[in-house]
Amino acid sequence: xxxxxxxxxxxxxxxxxxxxxxxxxxxxxxxxxxxxxxxxxxxxxxxxxxxxxxxxxxxxxxxxxxxxxxxxxxxxxxxxxxxxxxxxxxxxxxxxxxxxxxxxxxxxxxxxxxxxxxxxxxxxxxxxxxxxxxxxxxxxxxxxxxxxxxxxxxxxxxxxxxxxxxxxxxxxxxxxxxxxxxxxxxxxxxxxxxxxxxxxxxxxxxxxxxxxxxxxxxxxxxxxxxxxxxxxxxxxxxxxxxxxxxxxxxxxxxxxxxxxxxxxxxxxxxxxxxxxxxxxxxxxxxxxxxxxxxxxxxxxxxxxxxxxxxxxxxxxxxxxxxxxxxxx
Amino acid sequence: xxxxxxxxxxxxxxxxxxxxxxxxxxxxxxxxxxxxxxxxxxxxxxxxxxxxxxxxxxxxxxxxxxxxxxxxxxxxxxxxxxxxxxxxxxxxxxxxxxxxxxxxxxxxxxxxxxxxxxxxxxxxxxxxxxxxxxxxxxxxxxxxxxxxxxxxxxxxxxxxxxxxxxxxxxxxxxxxxxxxxxxxxxxxxxxxxxxxxxxxxxxxxxxxxxxxxxxxxxxxxxxxxxxxxxxxxxxxxxxxxxxxxxxxxxxxxxxxxxxxxxxxxxxxxxxxxxxxxxxxxxx
Numbered sequence: 001x002x003x004x005x006x007x008x009x010x011x012x013x014x015x016x017x018x019x020x021x022x023x024x025x026x027x028x029x030x031x032x033x034x035x036x037x038x039x040x041x042x043x044x045x046x047x048x049x050x051x052x053x054x055x056x057x058x059x060x061x062x063x064x065x066x067x068x069x070x071x072x073x074x075x076x077x078x079x080x081x082x083x084x085x086x087x088x089x090x091x092x093x094x095x096x097x098x099x100x101x102x103x104x105x106x107x108x109x110x111x112x113x114x115x116x117x118x119x120x121x122x123x124x125x126x127x128x129x130x131x132x133x134x135x136x137x138x139x140x141x142x143x144x145x146x147x148x149x150x151x152x153x154x155x156x157x158x159x160x161x162x163x164x165x166x167x168x169x170x171x172x173x174x175x176x177x178x179x180x181x182x183x184x185x186x187x188x189x190x191x192x193x194x195x196x197x198x199x200x201x202x203x204x205x206x207x208x209x210x211x212x213x214x215x216x217x218x219x220x221x222x223x224x225x226x227x228x229x230x231x232x233x234x235x236x237x238x239x240x241x242x243x244x245x246x247x248x249x250x251x252x253x254x255x256x257x258x259x260x261x262x263x264x265x266x267x268x269x270x271x272x273x274x275x276x277x278x279x280x281x282x283x284x285x286x287x288x289x290x291x292x293x294x295x296x297x298x299x300x301x302x303x304x305x306x307x308x309x310x311x312x313x314x315x316x317x318x319x320x321x322x323x324x325x326x327x328x
Numbered sequence: 329x330x331x332x333x334x335x336x337x338x339x340x341x342x343x344x345x346x347x348x349x350x351x352x353x354x355x356x357x358x359x360x361x362x363x364x365x366x367x368x369x370x371x372x373x374x375x376x377x378x379x380x381x382x383x384x385x386x387x388x389x390x391x392x393x394x395x396x397x398x399x400x401x402x403x404x405x406x407x408x409x410x411x412x413x414x415x416x417x418x419x420x421x422x423x424x425x426x427x428x429x430x431x432x433x434x435x436x437x438x439x440x441x442x443x444x445x446x447x448x449x450x451x452x453x454x455x456x457x458x459x460x461x462x463x464x465x466x467x468x469x470x471x472x473x474x475x476x477x478x479x480x481x482x483x484x485x486x487x488x489x490x491x492x493x494x495x496x497x498x499x500x501x502x503x504x505x506x507x508x509x510x511x512x513x514x515x516x517x518x519x520x521x522x523x524x525x526x527x528x529x530x531x532x533x534x535x536x537x538x539x540x541x542x543x544x545x546x547x548x549x550x551x552x553x554x555x556x557x558x559x560x561x562x563x564x565x566x567x568x569x570x571x572x573x574x575x576x577x578x579x580x581x582x583x584x585x586x587x588x589x590x591x592x593x594x595x596x597x598x599x600x601x602x603x604x605x606x607x608x609x610x611x
Contacts, residue, residue, distance in 0.1 A: 058398065065393040069386060072603045072611040073431045074419075078412045081389055085405035088398050095398075130602055130611075180611075188609050296393070304396025306519070307455045310512025317511065 026227055031157035034100040042226055046156050047101050049228065051108045054094035055119035057087045058112070059293050063127040064136060072130060079176050080133060086169045093165065097158040113298040121279065122205050124287035131184055131191075131198035137177010138247070139199070139206035145170050146240045147210065150230035159228075178247065185252045192252075199248075200256045207271070208279045210237040241269050364424070364483045371425035372443070372540055373548045374484070375433070376584060377472075378418030379444040382434060383592070384465060385411035386599055387452055396455055403501055407462070410494040417487045435603040439593050440586035446579055447530035449589040456509055456516070456523035462502035464527060467561050468534050469495045471554045480546040503565050510569035525574035533581030540584075 015023075018037035025032055032038055061084050068084065071077035095105050111117035122140055127133070148167050154160040184195040211217055211233040223229035231239075241260075248255050259272030281287065366374060388408035395401040419430040447465060452458050473495055476488035509520040535555040541548050566573065582588070603611075 061393040061401070068389040068392060069598050070602050072435075072606075072609075074382075074412060074416050074434055076611055077385075077389070078409060078416070081392065081405055081409050081412065084392050085402055085409070088392075088401040088405070092398055092402070183611055187611075188606065190606060191609055300394045300396070303394075304400075304455065306513065306515050307396035307400075307509070310516030311508050313512040313516075314508040 026155055029153075029227070030155075031160065032155050033157045041222070042228075043101050045223060045226070046159065046228060047098055047103045049223070050094055050098040050101070050159055051103060051111075052118050052120075054091045054098065054108065055112045055117055056123065057091035057094065059119045059123045059297060061087045061091075062293055062296055063123055063125070063289075064133060066127050067130060067133055070130070071133075076133075076180070083137075083173055083176065086173070090166045090169070093162040097156075097162045100158045101156075109301065113294065113301055115285075115294055118283075120209060121282040121287060122209050124282050124290045124293060125201070125205055126289050129194050129198055131181065131194040132202070134177050134180030134184060134195060135198040135202040137173050137175075138181055139177075139202045139244075140209070141170050141173040141177060142244070143206045143209040143240055145174060146236050146243070150236075151228075153227075153230060155227040178251070181251050181253065195251075196253055199253045203256050204274065204278070205282075207237055207241070207274060208276075210234070210240070212276065212279070238268055241271055245269050364421075364481075366421050366425040366483070368425055369540060369543050370481060370484070370547060371422040373544055374418045374422035375443045376540075378415050378422055378433075379442050380448050380465075380469075381411040381418065382415035383442075383444040383595065384448040384461075385409075385415060386595055387448070388458070390452060391458065400455075404458075407498050407501065410491075410498065414487065414491045414494075417490075421483050421487070431603070435600045439588055439596060442586065442588065442592060442596070443584055444588070444592065445530070445533055445583045446581050446589045447527065447534060449583070449591045449595065450527060450530060451591055453523065453526070454519060455505075456519040457526060459502055459505045459509060460520070460523035460527040462498065463506050463562070463565075464531060464534075466495055466498035466502050468554065468558055470499045471557045471561065472549055475549045475554070479548070484547065499561075506565060506571070507569050510571050520569075521571065524571060525576065528574040529577040529579040530581070532578050533583065536581065536584075538584055 019039065022032065022037055022039065022042075025036070032042075064080060064084050064087075068077065068080055071080050095108060098108060099105060108117065112119070122143075127136070145167060148163055148170065151163040152160055152167055154163065181195050181199070184191040211220075214220065214232045214234045217233055220229060220232060224232070244255065245260070257272045259270070261270055262268075263270045282290070285291075385408045388404050388411065391404045392401055392408070395404055415434075416430050419433045423429055423433055447461060450457070450461055470492065473488040473492035477485055477492060479485040479488065506520065509516040511517065535551045535558070537550055537552050541550050603609075
């Protein structure tokens, strides 16, 4: 099946009418909708990507909710609450998009709390300082936007449409993060140090959010052929760094890469070596907060079980009552 | 809902952020530009109401990322955001009497200077306790703001007119949950009954009058005058839920004169810790 869409195939393979229609839609940059026929691999690949994205939004609430009760002004408290709440909303749209492909929310939730599903490793880093609210917005949400803006054109309709809404809100998130850092950099010496220290901690993990280098990214080629993904990991990472450099100058923070320099020939910012060992360690569950993040998710789920059961029992009783009334 | 504004639609992720001026969660224009300066008594009354909202918002904010389902992370977050909006407006107005900002009042007062009721200081507990607290407080606030809209003080009337619409939704949210928990499973019913009886001792303080109210005739709403409407509003919900009004303890209260529950000091310590570590800093 995959041979029909891998670009370098030469041998003609007999394919069904439905598959031809699917290929034509992809070719024409059209949207695939939930009722359309799609190859099983396409469906699986999307469920994997969308549910991982949803889990990332949900786990991603934790490092920031860590500061809601301690936000240093009421305005910041309100913005932070709104932001974390947006993330819950993003998780909800994305779970719904995955449900259109036949995944169930219960299964996805169970996979997450059992530690079987992946989410973005970035959220396994801790937020020891208020400035981390700035760095998460500026660097983490910034990287997420670079990754996600092209997904607004993803070939699967419900995913692309969910991403349009999400990207609008993420863009606000990035700005508020930038503004937190700007305020700190214009503040006291202690505040400036707080901001620089935080940028030092988040810069490299943010670059790793784009995933491994292109020659080491197993799922990328197929996703690009299917137009789920539009740009390579390295391409997006480069775009992000090019965007960050002038913003760092406005802030007055130093990006913690001594090898970062402008390449006159390519007109791009060349970056230093990324320590992929750290990436693989965090991915393998040996990051600073992996255990804590999952435990919190599981605790919230387990401690809330009686509430969800109550709601279900109530709904059941209500519908039984309605039926009873109708029968009379 | 709190108003969140960005300076531009901001879809362009390649923007270098040269002119960032995110104008978020701004207070309403009439509050910032209005000529009104609160008198000492009006400021004290604004602190009563503002502190209730602030303390309750602080408690609800702690639920976000811990709620029983994602929809409740969103819902409790919405309620908290509305309340923080009310608190900011009320504290801003209270501060006009003594030239202090909303943050001066929220972060730099100590416990005896807070004016919150004991009911909002009661801990989140399990979801049933949070819902019982919401049920009582949002029904009270709805009756309060409905009447405060007619206050002779234009600023209080404007704040109330906006708040009443939001509190109406909070009232509905908590009512829906009281019904579900009371009539869901045996466990949820047991928890709802326990929660209601744990919170009920703090109801009486809400409706207690004070000499301050005597001095603010036509401006403040007399707490005792709200009790009949409050009782009438919750009675049909409790009847449908087959819950009885708990009998037993009545807590002596004292929040309006700075005598607080043991919980408030911990809540303030957490809320104020960062700000107090950096006197004079802006955020």
